Amino acid sequence: MGSQDMKEYSKLFRYHTELRIQENREFNVDIVDSAVINNQQKTQGGVGARVYKNGVWGFASNPNTDENFVKTVIENATGNAEKFASLAERKAFNFVNSEIKLSKDHRTDKIKLSKKEKIDFMMKLDEFVKANLKNVKSCRFFLRDQEIEKNLITSFGTEYFEVFTRAHIYCFLTVEKDEKKYELYESMGGYGNFEDNFTCPENLFPAIEELYEHLVKKSEGVYPEPGFKDVIIDSSLGGILAHEAVGHTTEADIVKGGSVARDLLNQKVSSELVTMVDFANTYDGKQLPVPIYVDDEGTVAEDAVLIENGILKGYMHNKESACEFDSRAQGNARAFLFSDEPLIRMRNTAILPGKSKLDDMVSSIKNGYYLMKTGNGQADSTSEFMFGIVQGYEIIDGKIGRALKDFTVSGVAFEMLKTVSMLSDEMEWENSGYCGKKQYMIVSSGSPAIKCKMNIGGR
């Protein structure tokens, strides 16, 4: 693809219009017990246009990006908006627009590896497990190597080119004990291409060994005692909790849909220790795992402060909701595929670190749990959340105890956050999964370790 001059098409824009030519590329390899069960390169691209007229939107897309198809897509999107506007009544807003021209290419400068080299890399990980880790019943390595390239032009003059990259290898190990099977996984990698993240297989061996050690302990572990307990949420888990349980309730479309956060603006929703921000692209002078500079509505991205010292300060917006809430769009309108319309999405959502040392946090708990990794999590409009915990430990008399078997934690985020009493001085970021709304989206989240109280489920 590459950066494209799409200015000529803007002559066809009759109303507020976004035109995006985009291609999502992905190379997936799935190795299960030494067998390559999937080895696929996937490319999905095309052109999409969205047009705003009298308060309603029209959208159209096509996989073909030849000039005539692009023109047809603009015509169809315009026609859809006109047709819908002639039937439906909805309040129309005058959006706040500012023109920007920018290009951000996150591709590696390193020499690209071939598919064979990547598969061989993965097979070495598989061989390491077979040679070194005893009694592994099943072993799976899954590679997702992604690039998303887009050209955006808007009716208000913004032109933006971006290539986003991320690469992850997921390792899943299963062991069996007393005729029951136990699984743990680890994701390795992050922002950048495969070549940026994975220089040699040996670098990943320690993480796989550590995963295996946790898994063996888990298979010999115990179930936690149910109840409302003191817990330490590990830094690798805290960001996901912030995203799911708090972040979604502060997306303006969810707020309009009745989220509990609708009535809590400028009110105390957490301990004063907690500040939570949806960062655009940079924190502490470093580029974040999902750097957004301009969103898919053409808005220049800036940080959105959600909670500041315990007070709910704002929501995340698109252009339309920003008008409705008399607020400001900050670059949260994002679309996953060329055929997707932009929705309000998070970017790099984080709870900021505190001043405590993790060891001191663990020492401060007499009887509680250290929650390290989740298999899944969900939250809803009430901010009530659940997380399946697949890796965790007891904390007894200030010391890490036995490993825990799978269990679930739950709570109401805006109540749970009020119990936060310590935050560690280190934070961790991750961008390995997808956020699901109407479309998938790549997001990242970050957090320090958090000491709080949480409801532990049991059998």
Place this chain on the structure above:
Amino acid sequence: MKKPELKIHAKYCLEKLIDFGAEKAQVRIEMSDKHELNSAVGEMSLYRTISDTSIELTAIKDGKKGSMKINKLNEKNIDEAAKEAVEAAMSSQSDSANDISEFAEFKEFKNGKDMPDFEMMYDKLKSFLEYSNKKYPNVIIEESIIEFNAKRGIFLNSNGREYCFSTGNYGFHAIFTGKNGEKTSSFNYTGLELKEIQDELYRLGSVDTLIKQAEEQINTQPIPENFIGDIVITPDCLSDLIGMITENLSDHAIYSDTSLFAGKLNKKIADDSFTLSVNPVYEKMGNNEFVTSDGYEAENRVLIENGELKSYLLTLYGAKKTGLENSRTKNMNYIVESGNSNYGEMIKSIERGILLCRFSGGTPAQNGDFSGIAKNSYYIENGIIKYPISETMVAGNFAELLNNIKAISSERIDFGNALLPWIQAGGITVTGKD
């Protein structure tokens, strides 16, 4: 694109794969069109029409397999993709289970309309919004979508197997939340797939029931104390349980021997009353799939019959890997056979339990243990549904749950893509907040 052109493209893809060195090759091309009307917070908001193409090229050489998936149907892109698919195969590992389906006579399948009725779609969505906004003023319809999806495609492989297919169907989804002052219910959602929409949307599936419940669920109470008791799983929630079952019947779970049901074919895994099938080609379902991913004519398949495991969900690869039978079906259109109990009688029989309307939990552990929040759910005591509950967790083991089924309702909800009853099961741990 007309059918002959699709066939020409598919043949060209196959020739290119062979030209670049594939010993065995298969091609699947699908062209799709979607027409979608969206509402946001009870108002019409977006009309979206999207066209897309999916071209999947698979090459096998020396027992090694690779594939390429693109969405641009022109010679330049196909040439590159065919070359890359063969290169991907050459880069891979040899596996004797890699294969393509054998020769079969040409067949063509067609179901549903080619084009949507836009006016009908608009009128139905408008009517749904007017009804919901008027009848349930304390419920916000956060999002509702009515859509029409048309698909036409071809499957072709180097053994001469060729199928053409086309389908068209409507879909409807809604997400909603009860809201009164500062009080909010949990959100809930439901969906339908239909070949024709003849009735008002709120009268279909469980749409009206769930929106009504969202209004009730603005005011919730915790359960009085923790207990072990019964749950009644609603049809909306039952699909979660079925997902747990089918996950354990799939290729990966079976050949890696991590499934709870590995080695249990023709053995009892559930109560005698439980019969589950997948029905990709049942014409009364709202959507059909006629050709499996490995190129077999899809068949309806009974997975569990009277509690006995009758079939896994294995593809050609999974079958060759395990030596078991290729299931030749698609994991869709679930039907659970109705039982002998009336729903009302089922509730009356429960001393203490939960009407589980939505389960917020994840995939169970490999040993079958599950736990999660009972969302949008109700507390049952002495045979009466007492009140909607808050912060309540349910936990158990889903393999045990299947054997602890006490009753299945005679009534079922037809979602178009599933036909499901209420199921009562015992031995579930129910815990509230301390």
